[in-house]
Amino acid sequence: MAIKVGIAGARGLSALMGFRSIEGVEVTALCDLDADYLDAQARKYGIPHTYRIFEDMLATDIDAVVIATPMQLHVGQTIAALQAGKHVLCEVTAGVTMDELWWLKETVEASDKVYMMAENCCYIPENQIVNRMVEEGLFGTVYFGEGEYIHDIKALAIGNRRNPEKTSRTKTWRHYWQLGKRGAFYPTHSLGPVMKWFKGDRIQSIACMGTGWHTAPEFRQEDTSITLCQLESGKLIKLRIDCISNRPINAAYYTLQGTEGCYEAPRGLGDTHKIWLRSMGDKADQASWRPLSDYTRYLPDRYKQASAEQQQAEHGGSDFYIVHDFIDAIRNGTPPAVDVYDACEWTAVGLLSELSVMNGGRVMEMPDFRGANAYKDQIIKL
Ligand SMILES: NC(=O)c1ccc[n+]([C@@H]2O[C@H](COP(=O)([O-])OP(=O)(O)OC[C@H]3O[C@@H](n4cnc5c(N)ncnc54)[C@H](O)[C@@H]3O)[C@@H](O)[C@H]2O)c1
Numbered sequence: 001m002a003i004k005v006g007i008a009g010a011r012g013l014s015a016l017m018g019f020r021s022i023e024g025v026e027v028t029a030l031c032d033l034d035a036d037y038l039d040a041q042a043r044k045y046g047i048p049h050t051y052r053i054f055e056d057m058l059a060t061d062i063d064a065v066v067i068a069t070p071m072q073l074h075v076g077q078t079i080a081a082l083q084a085g086k087h088v089l090c091e092v093t094a095g096v097t098m099d100e101l102w103w104l105k106e107t108v109e110a111s112d113k114v115y116m117m118a119e120n121c122c123y124i125p126e127n128q129i130v131n132r133m134v135e136e137g138l139f140g141t142v143y144f145g146e147g148e149y150i151h152d153i154k155a156l157a158i159g160n161r162r163n164p165e166k167t168s169r170t171k172t173w174r175h176y177w178q179l180g181k182r183g184a185f186y187p188t189h190s191l192g193p194v195m196k197w198f199k200g201d202r203i204q205s206i207a208c209m210g211t212g213w214h215t216a217p218e219f220r221q222e223d224t225s226i227t228l229c230q231l232e233s234g235k236l237i238k239l240r241i242d243c244i245s246n247r248p249i250n251a252a253y254y255t256l257q258g259t260e261g262c263y264e265a266p267r268g269l270g271d272t273h274k275i276w277l278r279s280m281g282d283k284a285d286q287a288s289w290r291p292l293s294d295y296t297r298y299l300p301d302r303y304k305q306a307s308a309e310q311q312q313a314e315h316g317g318s319d320f321y322i323v324h325d326f327i328d329a330i331r332n333g334t335p336p337a338v339d340v341y342d343a344c345e346w347t348a349v350g351l352l353s354e355l356s357v358m359n360g361g362r363v364m365e366m367p368d369f370r371g372a373n374a375y376k377d378q379i380i381k382l
Contacts, residue, residue, distance in 0.1 A: 018323030140260030147190025
């Protein structure tokens with residue numbers, strides 16, 4: 001089946017190479033409000049049709065859309081696209097309010113089209129190795145995981161990177177919908193891969209505390225926040241989100257602890273991905289870590305067979321595999337790698353964390369998006 005794809009928002013072009021590598025898939029349309037940028041990108045990448053207005057692109061014969069516009073547009077555009085009969089691959093996060101997440105779930109359930117959230121960190125090769133090792137029981141029973149997203153984005157909140165002279169004082173969407181929020185406003189990169197290691201479980205409650213405002217008090221977002229997610233099984237995940245502190249980036253730090261071993265991502269300065277397993281027979285001391293690279297045999301086959309071009313796709317090749325899974329879901333009915341239920345739950349951690357941090361770290365109950373939810377249950381329980 002030939003598939004025509006339209007991309008909305010410049011960031012979505014990171015998916016271009018992936019689409020072009022699949023037979024019968026074509027990116028035929030690009031949409032962006034910024035007319036100069038739209039024309040320049042369409043020319044650069046040879047995309048035949050351009051649209052400034054998203055709905056105009058939906059009115060064409062495309063089969064699928066990538067939504068890579070600012071976060072606060074995701075749900076509205078996803079609903080419009082599904083209702084126009086298009087499959088949707090949407091950037092993170094899924095939405096910006098709890099109401100929106102219910103609208104999204106209901107629309108996806110009523111649609112026969114694919115919705116997948118493009119959480120690329122799940123596809124980081126090291127996270128995939130750990131995933132396979134969890135599945136094969138090498139860590140025993142896993143019961144604790146961590147994810148950290150440390151990325152100073154203050155500079156992205158003001159001015160337009162493409163036109164810095166004209167817009168040096170203009171506040172961008174990130175000023176409001178990211179740094180204008182409290183708590184873990186951007187949780188999915190940290191949470192997604194870890195939740196994949198706790199397959200079959202779900203987040204039941206969360207609590208969030210922050211440091212207060214020391215670095216950049218002009219933003220509502222505190223320097224750092226820590227969110228604890230208690231799973232239905234009683235297991236625990238800890239998130240740290242820090243998009244304010246003055247420090248080097250570490251946007252993909254993860255750990256996992258099980259009864260038989262543990263994994264830690266690098267902290268920087270020569271550090272490496274490392275694991276320790278009881279089955280190694282080593283004593284549990286600092287010297288007995290082994291590099292995760294000793295375990296690349298647990299990488300999925302498609303990663304081992306990837307071409308040099310695929311490996312160079314953005315985010316360690318992740319953007320390539322996301323696109324393949326999305327097309328597989330469209331063509332073969334494979335369940336989307338990150339479906340609407342994961343998308344809503346992981347996104348809701350951020351939305352509930354805002355209420356938690358504003359109420360002294362109060363524990364907030366996570367609704368179960370997977371159920372048949374009556375309106376009376378679509379509430380934020382205090
Ligand atoms: N997965 C990742 O690693 C990752 C990384 C960065 C950003 N993101 C996500 O990608 C999305 C975009 O982020 P960004 O950094 O590219 O933002 P950006 O502000 O740099 O770019 C957004 C683009 O969308 C366009 N746009 C805005 N409103 C539009 C509309 N109504 N219709 C069509 N185009 C419109 C803008 O002109 C701009 O070109 C966000 O949701 C963000 O959370 C994800």
